[in-house]
Amino acid sequence: MKQLDNHDRILLDYLQNHFPIKAAPFLDLAEQLGITEAEVISRVQALKQRGVIRRIGAVLDARALGYHSTLCACRAEPEQLDRVAAAVSALPGVTHNYQRDHDYNLWFTVTAPTAEAVDELLQELRQETGVAMVAMPAVSIYKIDARFEMSVKDDR
Amino acid sequence: MTDDRLLFKVADLLQGDLAVTPRPFAALAEQLGCSEDDVLKAIMDMQSKGIMRRFGAVLRHQQAGYTCNAMAAWQCPPGKENEVGEIMASYPQVSHCYQRQVPEDFPYQLFTMIHARSEAELQQVLKSMAAATDINDYALLRSVKEYKKVSMRYQLEERLRPGPKEEV
Numbered sequence: 647m648k649q650l651d652n653h654d655r656i657l658l659d660y661l662q663n664h665f666p667i668k669a670a671p672f673l674d675l676a677e678q679l680g681i682t683e684a685e686v687i688s689r690v691q692a693l694k695q696r697g698v699i700r701r702i703g704a705v706l707d708a709r710a711l712g713y714h715s716t717l718c719a720c721r722a723e724p725e726q727l728d729r730v731a732a733a734v735s736a737l738p739g740v741t742h743n744y745q746r747d748h749d750y751n752l753w754f755t756v757t758a759p760t761a762e763a764v765d766e767l768l769q770e771l772r773q774e775t776g777v778a779m780v781a782m783p784a785v786s787i788y789k790i791d792a793r794f795e796m797s798v799k800d801d802r
Numbered sequence: 803m804t805d806d807r808l809l810f811k812v813a814d815l816l817q818g819d820l821a822v823t824p825r826p827f828a829a830l831a832e833q834l835g836c837s838e839d840d841v842l843k844a845i846m847d848m849q850s851k852g853i854m855r856r857f858g859a860v861l862r863h864q865q866a867g868y869t870c871n872a873m874a875a876w877q878c879p880p881g882k883e884n885e886v887g888e889i890m891a892s893y894p895q896v897s898h899c900y901q902r903q904v905p906e907d908f909p910y911q912l913f914t915m916i917h918a919r920s921e922a923e924l925q926q927v928l929k930s931m932a933a934a935t936d937i938n939d940y941a942l943l944r945s946v947k948e949y950k951k952v953s954m955r956y957q958l959e960e961r962l963r964p965g966p967k968e969e970v
Contacts, residue, residue, distance in 0.1 A: 648934045658859065661858055661859035662856075662858050662859050662860075662861065663857075663858065665855060665856075665858035667845050667861065669825060669827060669828065669838055669842070669843065670824055670825060671826065672822070672824065673824065675850075683824065687822055687824070687949060690822045691808040693838060694822070696865065698861060698865045698866050699860070701818070701819040701820075701859075701860050701953065702819060702859050702860070702862060703816045703818060703819055703820055703857070703860070704813060704816035704817060704845070704848070704854050704857050705854065705855045705856050705857070705953075706813060706817065706853060706854055706956060707852055707853055707854065708819050708853050708954065710851070710853045711853060711956055711958070712845050713956065715954075717902060717913070719906075719908075723905060731947075731949040733934050734949070734950075734951075735950040738955075741950070741951070741952050742950065742951055742952060743948075743949040743950035743951075744945040744946075744948055744949065745945065745946040745947040745949065746873065746943040746944060746945055746946060747943065748941060749819050749907075750908060750943075751946075752949075753943065754874070754949075755948075757954050759957070761966075763933075763958070780908075781903075781904075782902040782903060782908075782913075783902065783903050784900045784901065784902055784903075785883075785900075785901040785902060785903055785911075786883060786884065786887060786900065786901040787899075787900055788816075788857070788887035788888060788891040788899040788900065788901070789890075789891035789896060789897070789898060789899040790898055791858070791897055791898075792863075792897045792898070793861075793897075794861050794863055794866050794917065796861075796866060796867075796869055801957050
């Protein structure tokens with residue numbers, strides 16, 4: 647796969663941190679980067695095609711919208727893990743679901759309009775899978791910021 | 803259309819993927835039957851109200867070169883959570899930092915998601931975090947398999963229904 651060049655990296659930082667809320671955002675970025683609007687558009691399209699950019703859009707605040715989101719975990723028998731994971735992933739409120747190398751081997755997040763709805767979903771999962779589900783709700787949030795520095799040189 | 807109705811309609815559409823075209827917001831405005839300026843203003847309004855944390859590109863961290871990712875959960879001395887949480891949150895490699903209610907058999911209250919571009923960088927960050935907080939007891943939970951990773955799709959239409967929205 648083609649390496650990201652410096653223009654791509656700087657563009658990715660701008661797209662994450664300073665996306666212009668303007669009528670012609672890609673023209674605005676082009677002027678800041680000293681390249682043409684057509685080049686910005688073709689680079690962004692290529693970065694989406696390569697899967698570097700998942701999407702361009704709003705990152706909404708679950709809490710401000712009144713939603714409840716909780717990290718949950720369970721201990722599934724290794725031979726049951728794929729089945730339990732499939733039941734978890736099938737829920738529309740589950741956005742992340744990972745096998746991790748720990749006794750608690752399946753970790754997932756559940757987001758729902760109320761705390762009760764989250765509890766109900768976990769109860770249903772328990773009944774469906776026969777595995778106890780543990781909720782680890784947030785007590786304090788110190789940081790939520792999934793942006794990635796792209797133009798800072800890495801160590802490799 | 804009231805301001806709030808417009809805000810939620812714009813927010814609903816922006817949960818999707820913006821068109822990569824010269825006038826992407828004009829296309830959204832046409833869909834909503836409002837002006838391009840209304841859409842831009844709604845985005846800025848939502849940012850100032852805290853409904854929208856940011857507007858922009860969401861990356862796939864693996865494809866962006868952040869290939870060494872781990873969840874580290876730290877055993878924090880009682881009462882030190884805020885102090886330690888703020889220190890850990892200050893690392894650029896840490897995307898999420900929470901204090902959580904945990905079960906007895908998992909006595910690690912402070913959760914950090916760490917994203918690094920190499921195993922060496924990950925180890926160096928862990929070492930630095932441990933030294934800065936004086937916490938050496940932590941569980942490192944690496945992802946073995948990704949079963950699901952999607953953006954949350956909020957049901958904002960619920961908020962657009964007329965009348966009170968008490969829950970039954």
